[in-house]
Amino acid sequence: MENAILKHNTHWQKRYSNLLKRNILDSIIEKLYLRQIEVIKGIRRSGKTSLFKLIINHLIDSNVDAKSILYINFDDPYFTEICSDSKNIYRLLELSEKITETKVDYLFLDEIQNVKDWEKFVKVIYDNESVKKIFITGSNASLLDGEYAILLSGRYLQDEVMPLSFSEVLKYFDITNKLKLLENKAKVLKIVEDLMQYGGFYEVVKEPKFKREILINYYETIILKDCIAQHNIRDIKGFKEIAYFIISNATNLYSYNSLARAINSNDNTIKQYLQILEDSYLLKELQQYSYKLKEQIKSKKKIYINDNGLLAQISFSFSKNFGKLFENLVYTELRKQNYEIYFYNKDYECDFIAVKNQEIIAVQVCYQLNKQNMEREVGALRKLKFNVDKKILITFNDESQKIDDIEIIPFWDYFF
Numbered sequence: 001m002e003n004a005i006l007k008h009n010t011h012w013q014k015r016y017s018n019l020l021k022r023n024i025l026d027s028i029i030e031k032l033y034l035r036q037i038e039v040i041k042g043i044r045r046s047g048k049t050s051l052f053k054l055i056i057n058h059l060i061d062s063n064v065d066a067k068s069i070l071y072i073n074f075d076d077p078y079f080t081e082i083c084s085d086s087k088n089i090y091r092l093l094e095l096s097e098k099i100t101e102t103k104v105d106y107l108f109l110d111e112i113q114n115v116k117d118w119e120k121f122v123k124v125i126y127d128n129e130s131v132k133k134i135f136i137t138g139s140n141a142s143l144l145d146g147e148y149a150i151l152l153s154g155r156y157l158q159d160e161v162m163p164l165s166f167s168e169v170l171k172y173f174d175i176t177n178k179l180k181l182l183e184n185k186a187k188v189l190k191i192v193e194d195l196m197q198y199g200g201f202y203e204v205v206k207e208p209k210f211k212r213e214i215l216i217n218y219y220e221t222i223i224l225k226d227c228i229a230q231h232n233i234r235d236i237k238g239f240k241e242i243a244y245f246i247i248s249n250a251t252n253l254y255s256y257n258s259l260a261r262a263i264n265s266n267d268n269t270i271k272q273y274l275q276i277l278e279d280s281y282l283l284k285e286l287q288q289y290s291y292k293l294k295e296q297i298k299s300k301k302k303i304y305i306n307d308n309g310l311l312a313q314i315s316f317s318f319s320k321n322f323g324k325l326f327e328n329l330v331y332t333e334l335r336k337q338n339y340e341i342y343f344y345n346k347d348y349e350c351d352f353i354a355v356k357n358q359e360i361i362a363v364q365v366c367y368q369l370n371k372q373n374m375e376r377e378v379g380a381l382r383k384l385k386f387n388v389d390k391k392i393l394i395t396f397n398d399e400s401q402k403i404d405d406i407e408i409i410p411f412w413d414y415f416f
Contacts, residue, residue: 351365
């Protein structure tokens with residue numbers, strides 16, 4: 001156990017290096033002075049652990065004693081025994097303080113969902129003010145929805161981490177301003193193409209050769225650990241087949257009944273499995289944009305995948321479907337900018353209605369504009385019968401222009 005703790009806490013000897021600064025870091029640092037528990041949730045391998053290391057580096061740079069910072073990752077098999085009872089976490093605190101002869105002030109608990117009744121331990125530590133600040137991560141959206149999570153009500157703040165955004169990937173390739181963006185246009189377009197095909201997981205972005213293999217491994221781990229094991233699913237084969245079918249039909253309109261008929265299942269099973277997949281942050285179900293809640297609930301839905309690599313590489317059939325991949329990529333970027341996203345599909349279709357800070361943006365997506373589709377794509381935005389603050393048509397690389405109140409702009413320029 002001592003060796004495992006030492007392995008997890010190399011910052012006791014030197015700060016972490018070779019980390020890409022995430023856009024979300026500054027907003028988390030702004031909240032460090034607050035007592036509330038910082039909860040960081042997101043899809044597996046999206047960078048939650050790296051974000052922890054960035055926060056730890058900041059604390060050390062702010063003259064916090066490195067030995068007063070304890071980090072534990074509960075995905076490590078060394079801590080299997082600890083995971084069976086949250087009371088065992090006290091042993092880790094005591095052992096850390098024995099090793100370092102320093103009181104733990106900052107406690108980082110990674111993949112906390114693996115610990116049984118973890119909420120009870122965290123509440124006691126928080127209420128007793130045993131440490132100055134607690135940070136936890138989890139790979140399940142329902143992390144704080146359980147019976148015991150009510151104990152933490154009012155005691156936490158939460159943020160979501162997704163795979164790298166377009167701007168973060170550009171930063172990785174040292175394209176940090178508009179001049180570099182324009183000077184490296186060919187490289188930038190290749191980056192967008194790679195994001196469409198392989199997504200933004202950091203390990204995938206930096207890997208030149210085995211991107212698909214890594215993504216398949218990520219997908220299988222999410223399905224097995226965060227879906228099947230987490231929810232005690234018995235029909236493993238059936239769940240995998242339904243998950244595959246749902247992902248393969250991303251961006252398409254559906255009803256629960258139509259999905260159930262297509263795969264010889266039933267509405268309740270489809271709803272349950274969709275919720276499990278959404279809780280794992282693998283995908284997101286979007287609703288029709290409407291001022292009437294009843295209409296939102298009754299209308300057909302759409303599914304988008306939270307990383308393009310998990311869409312493009314799970315099925316070879318997507319390899320040349322640039323329109324579908326590009327639409328999903330725009331969704332992921334809007335999501336990473338913290339928009340609440342809907343779609344509109346009644347007499348006409350608008351791909352996304354994005355809402356943030358009382359601003360409403362209508363977004364149409366077209367991989368490549370031409371004479372045949374220009375009127376359809378622009379017309380969808382013209383037909384909107386409700387007020388929006390902006391109308392934007394995002395393309396892969398068409399020249400920026402404005403038609404009436406509609407701004408046509410390439411992806412690389414809009415999301416830079």
